[in-house]
Amino acid sequence: MIQIQEKLQILADAAKYDVSCSSSGSKRKNDGRGLGDATGMGICHSYTEDGRCVSLLKILLTNHCIFDCAYCVSRKSNDIKRAAFTVDEVIDLTTNFYRRNYIEGLFLSSGIFKNPDYTMERLVRIAKKLRQEHRFNGYIHLKSIPGASDELMHEAGLYADRLSVNIELPTDEGFRLLAPEKSHAQIMQPMRYITKAIQENKEEKKLFKKLPLFAPAGQSTQMVVGATPESDFQIIHIANHLYKNYRLKRVYYSGYIPISSDARLPALHTPPPLLRENRLYQADWLMRFYGFAAHEIADPMHPYLDQEVDPKLAWALRNLHFFPIDINKADYEIILRIPGIGVKSAQKIVSARKFTFLQPDHLRKIGVVYSRAKYFMHCGGKNQLIHDFTADKIKALVLGGNHSKYKVKQTQEQLTLF
Amino acid sequence: MLTTYIYDGSFEGFLSAVFTYFERRPKQVQIVQEKRYQPDAFAGVLTVTSDENQAERVWRGLKKKMSSQGLSTIYSCYLSELPCFEHILLNCIIRIFEDKRRVEADFSCTFMLQLSQIARKVGREKHRFEAFVRFEKQANGLFYAGIEPDFNVLPLIAPHFTRRYADQPWLIFDIRRSYGIHYDLQSVQEVHIAESKNRGNSSAKISYDDKEAQYQLLWQDYFRHVNIPQRKNMKLHRQHVPLRYVKNMAEIVNI
Numbered sequence: 001m002i003q004i005q006e007k008l009q010i011l012a013d014a015a016k017y018d019v020s021c022s023s024s025g026s027k028r029k030n031d032g033r034g035l036g037d038a039t040g041m042g043i044c045h046s047y048t049e050d051g052r053c054v055s056l057l058k059i060l061l062t063n064h065c066i067f068d069c070a071y072c073v074s075r076k077s078n079d080i081k082r083a084a085f086t087v088d089e090v091i092d093l094t095t096n097f098y099r100r101n102y103i104e105g106l107f108l109s110s111g112i113f114k115n116p117d118y119t120m121e122r123l124v125r126i127a128k129k130l131r132q133e134h135r136f137n138g139y140i141h142l143k144s145i146p147g148a149s150d151e152l153m154h155e156a157g158l159y160a161d162r163l164s165v166n167i168e169l170p171t172d173e174g175f176r177l178l179a180p181e182k183s184h185a186q187i188m189q190p191m192r193y194i195t196k197a198i199q200e201n202k203e204e205k206k207l208f209k210k211l212p213l214f215a216p217a218g219q220s221t222q223m224v225v226g227a228t229p230e231s232d233f234q235i236i237h238i239a240n241h242l243y244k245n246y247r248l249k250r251v252y253y254s255g256y257i258p259i260s261s262d263a264r265l266p267a268l269h270t271p272p273p274l275l276r277e278n279r280l281y282q283a284d285w286l287m288r289f290y291g292f293a294a295h296e297i298a299d300p301m302h303p304y305l306d307q308e309v310d311p312k313l314a315w316a317l318r319n320l321h322f323f324p325i326d327i328n329k330a331d332y333e334i335i336l337r338i339p340g341i342g343v344k345s346a347q348k349i350v351s352a353r354k355f356t357f358l359q360p361d362h363l364r365k366i367g368v369v370y371s372r373a374k375y376f377m378h379c380g381g382k383n384q385l386i387h388d389f390t391a392d393k394i395k396a397l398v399l400g401g402n403h404s405k406y407k408v409k410q411t412q413e414q415l416t417l418f
Numbered sequence: 419m420l421t422t423y424i425y426d427g428s429f430e431g432f433l434s435a436v437f438t439y440f441e442r443r444p445k446q447v448q449i450v451q452e453k454r455y456q457p458d459a460f461a462g463v464l465t466v467t468s469d470e471n472q473a474e475r476v477w478r479g480l481k482k483k484m485s486s487q488g489l490s491t492i493y494s495c496y497l498s499e500l501p502c503f504e505h506i507l508l509n510c511i512i513r514i515f516e517d518k519r520r521v522e523a524d525f526s527c528t529f530m531l532q533l534s535q536i537a538r539k540v541g542r543e544k545h546r547f548e549a550f551v552r553f554e555k556q557a558n559g560l561f562y563a564g565i566e567p568d569f570n571v572l573p574l575i576a577p578h579f580t581r582r583y584a585d586q587p588w589l590i591f592d593i594r595r596s597y598g599i600h601y602d603l604q605s606v607q608e609v610h611i612a613e614s615k616n617r618g619n620s621s622a623k624i625s626y627d628d629k630e631a632q633y634q635l636l637w638q639d640y641f642r643h644v645n646i647p648q649r650k651n652m653k654l655h656r657q658h659v660p661l662r663y664v665k666n667m668a669e670i671v672n673i
Binding site: 004005008009012013015016017029030032033034035036037039040041043044045046047048049050051052053054057058093096097099100101102135255257271272274348349351352353354355356358362365366 | 519521523524525526527528531545548549550551552553554555561563578581582583584585586629633635636637639640641643644645646647648649650651652653654655657658659667668669670
């Protein structure tokens with residue numbers, strides 16, 4: 001018992017810098033007799049003190065590793081305690097945690113021991129045993145190990161819901177600096193294989209309904225932010241490329257947390273770039289749910305996202321000629337572009353205006369952040385107050401509103417007098 | 419004059435009261451459940467008996483004017499048990515029946531908007547309890563969880579747990595509402611246990627599976643070790659796991 005406890009501590013510690021957490025998007029059903037079901041939306045079962053969600057049992061099979069990547073806690077040269085689970089230990093933890101409703105499933109990654117095939121084979125064996133012997137239908141996320149054979153990758157896809165391989169460093173320069181044993185080409189190889197296999201499975205499933213699922217929740221990846229000097233522009237464009245050409249479900253951004261005194265990396269105790277990470281996620285959402293193109297969010301002229309305001313507001317401020325937008329007439333996609341209006345509000349607006357000519361008060365009740373949206377929209381009809389503010393002025397007003405609502409109210413009243 | 423319809427608190431009873439309204443069409447009406455009724459000298463009172471046929475007629479009528487999603491917002495609003503829910507629901511139903519159009523998406527109407535907002539709150543609570551239920555395995559093999567949700571979400575979460583835990587017997591008990599749902603490997607039944615039995619120190623008498631304590635310990639360990647201290651953000655943590663839910667969650671030990 002003590003032993004498994006210590007293993008769990010070491011191997012959870014080693015896995016936690018992988019930020020992927022989602023447990024949604026699968027189609028694996030319980031046949032009525034097995035354990036678990038992965039058909040619904042993902043579930044976050046708990047949240048740790050850092051505010052991140054706990055949805056899967058996220059562990060490494062082992063933190064022994066033959067590589068020496070400077071950014072990684074499990075690198076060969078790091079003097080830390082090493083441990084390895086047995087296949088049955090992982091299965092026992094997964095099923096028993098699952099039965100108590102602690103988790104949605106298993107996220108299994110591993111350091112590379114001996115060679116890629118040897119490692120991948122262990123990961124696949126665990127997933128297979130869970131599915132076949134324990135009739136486990138919960139969510140399984142496996143790491144694709146670069147360099148593993150196509151046969152093993154294919155088998156992994158049959159038992160896992162999601163596969164991922166982490167790019168970690170956005171550019172080859174980064175690799176040369178921090179992980180000279182690895183290269184982009186090497187990491188993209190399993191991703192390319194899985195993308196193709198998922199596509200083929202989808203096509204064949206149209207013809208043969210009973211064909212087994214193949215990684216039904218798709219692929220994801222992660223990039224470390226702030227370990228190497230890439231710009232937001234580079235990161236966003238790589239993400240966009242992965243969404244478009246590899247059909248990834250998610251790209252995660254992990255603000256680098258200094259874990260090494262290596263001179264090539266930010267010094268220990270440098271605070272992680274949380275705000276930058278947050279802005280990147282906002283940009284990611286704009287691409288996936290708001291119909292923004294990558295070049296609208298960041299370009300060589302604006303290689304870094306504005307830290308003061310979110311990327312949607314930043315875009316609006318750079319494109320004032322696009323506004324103001326008539327809430328009662330504009331298309332859904334256009335309304336989504338208004339700062340202060342999210343997906344839910346935009347949908348409600350489009351529904352509600354079929355019944356009533358919408359006024360600011362309706363918008364507030366629906367959930368629009370009117371204090372922000374008002375600079376970019378109007379309700380049509382007569383008596384429109386047309387603003388003639390500069391981008392700087394609007395930015396100051398919006399930011400002012402964040403600190404003191406009272407203050408912005410005063411300014412507003414003064415301005416409406418003109 | 420204001421008329422008060424009193425009903426037994428059941429969904430069927432509420433729909434019967436709605437039926438009665440359409441039958442009699444009083445000018446001003448309020449629907450109140452028995453246990454919340456406070457006599458009012460200026461209001462006429464009518465006790466509505468729960469009637470399966472009447473309830474079904476209202477429900478069928480609604481079905482013709484709404485999507486199945488819309489219907490479930492009505493049921494969710496009932497499960498919210500909020501003090502104002504009868505008022506909102508009645509007004510929504512009147513609007514739905516009297517307007518020739520399909521008005522469920524008219525979010526410019528205060529009542530329809532409130533209905534969707536309450537249903538959203540209830541939906542959030544449902545999702546929370548699909549996440550926050552923590553089973554403890556008892557010596558007899560039963561997986562037991564006690565919960566204290568803000569809204570009456572047991573009817574909403576039952577299908578989720580039935581699908582998921584098809585091969586283990588379980589019982590989820592709403593401590594505040596003194597009833598639970600029990601799955602015996604065949605079907606789910608509502609169970610009502612005398613309050614005295616389940617309150618207070620009863621947990622001392624339950625005998626647990628030999629390994630239960632070990633798994634809880636491992637889970638607490640895991641929970642501590644996936645945390646990244648350099649990213650500590652208690653405000654966000656609290657926002658996701660409000661304090662009122664914590665006491666039934668095995669991983670959060672010292673607050």
